[in-house]
Amino acid sequence: MSAGRKLPEWADITLVPLVSVALAFVLSAGLIWAIGESPWAAIKFMVEGAFGSSYGWGYTLYYATNFIFTGLAVAVAFQARLFNIGGEGQALVAGLGVALVCLYIPWPHWSLALLGASLGAALFGALWALIPGYLQAKRGSHIVITTIMFNFIAASLLGYVLVNILRPAGMMDPASPRFPAETVLPRMHEILSPLGITVSTVPPLNISLLIALAMCVAVWFLLWRTRLGFEIRAFGESEPAAQYAGISPVRITVIVMLISGGLAGLMAVNSVMGEQQRLVLNAVEGAGFIGIAVALMGRNHPFGVVLAALLFGFLYQGGAELALWTSIPRDLIIVIQALVILFTGALDNMVRMPLTRLFAWRGAR
Amino acid sequence: MDLSFCQVFFDAQTCLQGARPETWVTVFSSTLRLATPLLLACLAGLISERAGVFDIGLEGKMLLAAFIAAAISFVTGNVWIGVVAAIGASLVLAMLHGVASITFRGNQLISGVALNFLAAGITVVVAQNWFRQGGRTPSLSGDARMARLDLPFAEALRDVPLLGPIYSGVLSGHALMVYLAFACVPLTWYLLFRTRFGLRLRAVGENPAAVDTAGVSVTALRFGAVAICGVLCGLAGAYLATGLSAGFVRDMTAGRGFIALAAMIFAKWRPYPAMGAVLLFAFMEAAANTFQSLQVFGVAIPVQAMQALPYILTVVILAGFVGKAIPPRAGGQAYVKEH
Numbered sequence: 001m002s003a004g005r006k007l008p009e010w011a012d013i014t015l016v017p018l019v020s021v022a023l024a025f026v027l028s029a030g031l032i033w034a035i036g037e038s039p040w041a042a043i044k045f046m047v048e049g050a051f052g053s054s055y056g057w058g059y060t061l062y063y064a065t066n067f068i069f070t071g072l073a074v075a076v077a078f079q080a081r082l083f084n085i086g087g088e089g090q091a092l093v094a095g096l097g098v099a100l101v102c103l104y105i106p107w108p109h110w111s112l113a114l115l116g117a118s119l120g121a122a123l124f125g126a127l128w129a130l131i132p133g134y135l136q137a138k139r140g141s142h143i144v145i146t147t148i149m150f151n152f153i154a155a156s157l158l159g160y161v162l163v164n165i166l167r168p169a170g171m172m173d174p175a176s177p178r179f180p181a182e183t184v185l186p187r188m189h190e191i192l193s194p195l196g197i198t199v200s201t202v203p204p205l206n207i208s209l210l211i212a213l214a215m216c217v218a219v220w221f222l223l224w225r226t227r228l229g230f231e232i233r234a235f236g237e238s239e240p241a242a243q244y245a246g247i248s249p250v251r252i253t254v255i256v257m258l259i260s261g262g263l264a265g266l267m268a269v270n271s272v273m274g275e276q277q278r279l280v281l282n283a284v285e286g287a288g289f290i291g292i293a294v295a296l297m298g299r300n301h302p303f304g305v306v307l308a309a310l311l312f313g314f315l316y317q318g319g320a321e322l323a324l325w326t327s328i329p330r331d332l333i334i335v336i337q338a339l340v341i342l343f344t345g346a347l348d349n350m351v352r353m354p355l356t357r358l359f360a361w362r363g364a365r
Numbered sequence: 366m367d368l369s370f371c372q373v374f375f376d377a378q379t380c381l382q383g384a385r386p387e388t389w390v391t392v393f394s395s396t397l398r399l400a401t402p403l404l405l406a407c408l409a410g411l412i413s414e415r416a417g418v419f420d421i422g423l424e425g426k427m428l429l430a431a432f433i434a435a436a437i438s439f440v441t442g443n444v445w446i447g448v449v450a451a452i453g454a455s456l457v458l459a460m461l462h463g464v465a466s467i468t469f470r471g472n473q474l475i476s477g478v479a480l481n482f483l484a485a486g487i488t489v490v491v492a493q494n495w496f497r498q499g500g501r502t503p504s505l506s507g508d509a510r511m512a513r514l515d516l517p518f519a520e521a522l523r524d525v526p527l528l529g530p531i532y533s534g535v536l537s538g539h540a541l542m543v544y545l546a547f548a549c550v551p552l553t554w555y556l557l558f559r560t561r562f563g564l565r566l567r568a569v570g571e572n573p574a575a576v577d578t579a580g581v582s583v584t585a586l587r588f589g590a591v592a593i594c595g596v597l598c599g600l601a602g603a604y605l606a607t608g609l610s611a612g613f614v615r616d617m618t619a620g621r622g623f624i625a626l627a628a629m630i631f632a633k634w635r636p637y638p639a640m641g642a643v644l645l646f647a648f649m650e651a652a653a654n655t656f657q658s659l660q661v662f663g664v665a666i667p668v669q670a671m672q673a674l675p676y677i678l679t680v681v682i683l684a685g686f687v688g689k690a691i692p693p694r695a696g697g698q699a700y701v702k703e704h
Contacts, residue, residue, distance in 0.1 A: 031487070035494040083474055131680075141683035142692070144474050145630065148421065148623055149676040156673035164667065292478060329493045329500060334486030338479050346465040346476035 007356050017297050017304075017344055019351050021311075024339035031335060037328055049321025050314045056321070058188055058203025063287075064306075064313030065205070065270045068212040070291025071298060071305040072219050073264035078300045079223060080256040081236040086132060086147025087264035088288025089154030090125040094265030095272040096161060097124030099279035102179040103166075113183040117273050118211065118266060125265015126258040128154060133257025137250040143257075151288075162281060176279040185274045204275035212270070215263060216302040222259075223302075232256055264288060286334075293337050296344040312337070390534035392651045397539060398609055400647035401546045402427065402601040406625035407632075407639045408553045409597035415557060415634060416590030417570035417695040421477035422462055423598055424622025425484035430455040430602025432488040435502040435613035436495060438509040444607050447509070451606075452599035458484065459595025460588075467587050470699030481622070489615050502606075502613040511540035511608035540608040542600065547640070549597070554636040566590055570693035573700040583700045601625075627679035633690045646675045 007016070029039035050060045070087045077084035084090075097120035107113035132146035159174065166176040185206040189199050223229035235242040235252045243249060272283050290312055297311070298304025319333035343351060406423045413420040430451035438447030458480050465476040489500035496502055519537035523529050557563040565586055569576045573583045605621070606613045624646055632638035653671040660666075682690050 031490065035490065083472075085474075085478065135680070135684045139684045141680070141685070144421070145626070146680050146683060149627065149680050152620060152623065152676045153673045153680075156669040156676075159672075160667050160669040163669075289478075289482070292475070296475070327493065327497075329489055331486045331489035331493075331500065334482050335490060336486075338482030338486055341475060341482065342461075342465065342479035346471035346473075346479055347469055348471055349469040350465075350471075 007352065007359055011355065011359065012352075013299055013304075015355060016348070016351055017299060019355065020343035020348070021297060021340060023343050023351070024336055027339050028332065028336045032328060032332070035328070037326060042322055042326065042328060045322050045325050046314070046318025049324075050318040054199035055202055056317060058200055058205045059317040059320070060310070060313040061188075061209055062203055062205040062270070062275070062313070063316040064309045065209045065212045065274075066267050066287040067290050067294045067309035067312045068216065068306060069267035069270065070264050070288050071294030071309050072215055072291075072302060073260045073262075074291045074295035075298060075300040075302070075305055076219060076223070076232075076263060077256055077260040078295055079236050080232045080252055081239075082133075082136070082253065082256055082260075083144050084129065084132075084147055084257065084260045084264075085144055085292065086129060086150050086261075086288070087267075087291045088284055088286070089147070089151035090128045090261040090264040091267045091271075091284045091288050092151075092154040092158050093128040094121040094125035095268040095279050095283045096158060097121050097265065098268045098272045099166065099176050099179075102183045102273060103176065107180070107182045110183060110185055114185060114207070114269070114273070117183070118269050121265040121268045122262035123265075125268070126262040129257040129261025129264070130254065133254045133261075136257075137253035158279075159281060162279065166279065174281055178278045179273065183273060184277065187274075206270065206274035208266075208270035208274050211266065213306070215266065216306055219263070220302040228255070264291065290337060293341045293344075297340055386530065388655065390530045392648070392655050393535040394538070395651040395654065396644065396648045397535065397543055399650050400643045401539075401543045402605045402609065402621055403625050403628060403643045403647055404546045404640060405549065405597045405601035405604070406622055407628045407643050408549055408636065409594040409601070410626055410629045411632075411634055411636065411639055412553065412557070412566070412597070413590050413594035414629065414696055415570045415693055416566045416587050417573060417693055417698065417700075418463070418466055418587055418591055418594075419473040419477065419697045420462065420591075420594060421474055421626060422458065422480040422622075423594075423625055424618050424620070425477075425481035426455040426458045426595060426598035427602035427605060427622050428481075428488055428616070428618045429458055429484040430599040431606035431617055432492060432502070432602075432613045434603035435505060435606040436492070438505055438607050439502055439612070442507070442509050444505075444509055444511050447607060448600070448603045451603035452596050455599030455602060456592060456595040459591050459598070463588050463591040466699065467584055467591070470701065473697050473699075485616060488613070492613065492615075500615045505607060505611045509607070510611055511542055511604065513538050513540055514544075540604065542604040542608050545600070546604070550636050550640045557636065562589075567693075569700075570695055573695050577700070577702060583702075587700075598622075624675050627675050630679050630690050630692075631675075631682050634693065649674055 032039045032042050048056070050056050070091065073087045073090070074084055098117045101116045101120035102113060105116060107116065128150060132143050132150055135141040135146055136143040162174040162176065167174055168177045185208065187201070188203065188205040189201045191207065192199055223233060231242065231247045231252055234245065235247055235249065239249060267287060268283065271287070272279055276283060294305055294308040294312055297308040315333050315336060319330045322328050322332070323330040406427055410420050410423050433454040434447040434451035437450040438444045441447065462476050462480055465471040466473040492500045492502060516532070516537035519533040523533040557567060565576060565581055566589070569583055569586045576586065577583050605617060610617065625643070628639055628642035628646055631642040649671050653668050
């Protein structure tokens, strides 16, 4: 190891994730080739399917909205060096919050319903993250294990509530009744038509995208412009140093997990309220886990999270189109997601070491 | 998840308290079969974590092994070739985990997460490509499945009261892998606590610097532990697809890797208690499968509560409210040799 030599900051922020993602894509292309399909044709299908029409990019941005929320959730926790793997469960429970708010409060207008549902989602998500956060802070139980366990507990809890409480009498499907018409969020075609832009009416892309972008700004402001944000980052850099500076580990851990759970929970506003308009069993569909890949690729920075979320939105919509037109199942996206997590998260040093050596060699010349 | 819901709706309602003895034989026999993949995966995780390498990728290794076992058994018509291939596949993932977490000192948890997704995706993509049945393998039959063994005298003892149902009904009639899995418990104990390799393996999980000072390679020991973990997960997955079921279906591990992880923590990283924890969790699964509405002291227990119980118990035990679970001290940390 070249002691003391470091990668320039710009290279650390851009080159390392780009090389990692490139590696993930090359391997995925290899897999496509190995199963006898053409990687080039696959990419063309995906790009066309995800960006070629307003239908395509509507879906791409809808998925990206989910991933911004869950990516931010993981990123905030990572800033405090906490690995919140429980975004999936937090978003599931938050879906319950959204459903209760939408079903049992008579809202006069969607804007108020949106406010109420966002609060409900954030509150339920935050509470589901509070217990693992508290147990980590106070009892030292490993947050990764407890959040994994809470994902499973959330699935069982939701199953019980849907089957035994929310399911309308006489229905077989474990799902809540449809939300009232007043809670329907405006979709992209309704927002864009006053501006004279006509787009496909199919995609579920809705006003939650703006909330997601606002949350990115809010998280950036919190982390880099407030005292609490400084404490969070200091705690993440070095727990003993933070403690020496009078920062309480218990307080930071609990607050960070509340914020993280709340952000993951907000995803339910987009999917449960914005798309499905009722609560179903698999409302989250793995978006909580994609947040891990998004945060890792986005370098735990809100701006990076938006870019990474867009990439994964593209992959999800493109992957769906790919499955439609070729014999490559949608699960290929899970492989790409896994490789992105592997290279940007676990094999980080494998990418960084040669790059560092390259820069050191160039610097020496 | 979804399947169990269907069962809730369609199955006849039976009561726990009025269950007949034959039902109990079925439940206990099923407990042993359901415990087998859990036990193998649990011991796998236990050995890896005792050496200081966290492994939340048990699920992924089992899943890939299950697919490879089913696919190769189907193609060759011989289950044992399938088992060997499954071990190989699981070992590949284990070595990837080793390279990421030992060689490149990456985050062991993130590596585990990545490998779980890798297995979840690649099994379906390849299964669809090979068999074109929507991400599953064709059903296995005959020599492509693990045969059930009858223990000696099982037939003769069948009608003996008490002993008959226990020996012939519960203990006999399982695949070889079931007996092998339970034999792995004392073997693991012996390996960890009575051999030099085991002593070093445990030391490397508590204080790798001390092992290094003694001139023993930390890297080699950890890779050894990770490899054993891979072999055991391979067996677990192979049994799942060719013993417990007759073929591979999408996401067939269904969280078993995490239940095994839960059992390992519940047992505080010790082999015999691990067997107890696994049997407890498997019994709950078997009971939930057999009795659709559970009445305990007149209170109906929802089936979802039974499903969530292993996870809730693990959280409680991790929180230290009932005897604290403390992982190996160097667990999750890469070892950096001093220069």
